[in-house]
Amino acid sequence: MTSIELDALAFSARIAFVTVLISxxxxxxAxxxxxxxxxxxxxxxxxxxxLPLGVSPAVIGWGVVSLLGPEGPAGDWLSKGQGWQAEITPHGLVLVAFCLVxxxxxxxxxxxxxxxxLLQLQTARTLGATxxxxxxxxxxxQTAPMLLSAAALGFAAAWGESGASVVLAAALQARWPQTAPDAATVPLTLLSAMQTERGQAIAFRLSMVSLGVALAAMLLSEWARQRWRRRALPLDARGVSR
Known part of the structure; x- marks a missing residue:
């Protein structure tokens, strides 16, 4: 793999990890x-x-640009009052991924x-637990396996998110060129590579790695979900006959 591909893989992993850590x-x-x-x-x-699950990711990207861009209400206040400016990387990418994850x-x-x-909760309280x-x-x-399942799904979703990121990058680069990113996630790198003939090999390799990451995350998520079902639900609720 080229250095561009390795950088994209590392950057996507970092964005996904930070997004899950915050979410x-x-x-x-909640x-x-x-x-x-x-x-x-x-x-x-x-x-x-x-609500964000039913909204196009492009709308999420547009909302982040409108709110936190240099000319947005929050972005202007943060820039003038706090000396902080939202950037495509990593602030904007983490934020749009957070909204979707x-x-x-x-x-x-x-x-x-x-x-x-609830009976176990009440018992714990009567025994002196706060x-x-x-x-x-x-x-x-009791919910630990499903928490792991959700984290795995969140990582996969943050890794593969592209719609909001594309809108975010395009809008910021078009209106404020000085905010151009110095790094790109796998989806953004893949989209750029597909526009050139030489980039087809890069696009293929990144697609295969992304497929592997998604498969690993889905397997972990499903394993954890099944573990929770066996622990928390009766046989009838699991779809298993007695």
């Missing part, structure tokens, strides 16, 4: 909260949290939180 605790808390029984207005909250992880985690045994320690020792312990 994971927020998704876990899924735990919305998974509570009897929560009023939950369906409205669910719709808002999961967070609802996916919430959606994956929530069934596990909904299936938590609400926080009971949540960690009971809720997180």
């Amino acid at each position: 994971f605790p927020l998704a876990m808390l 899924a735990s909260w919305t998974g509570r029984r009897g929560l009023k207005g939950r369906w409205v909250l669910d719709a808002l949290l999961l 967070l609802p996916l992880m919430i959606r994956t985690m929530r069934p596990a939180f909904e299936a938590v045994d 609400r926080w320690s009971a949540w960690w020792s009971v809720t997180v312990a």
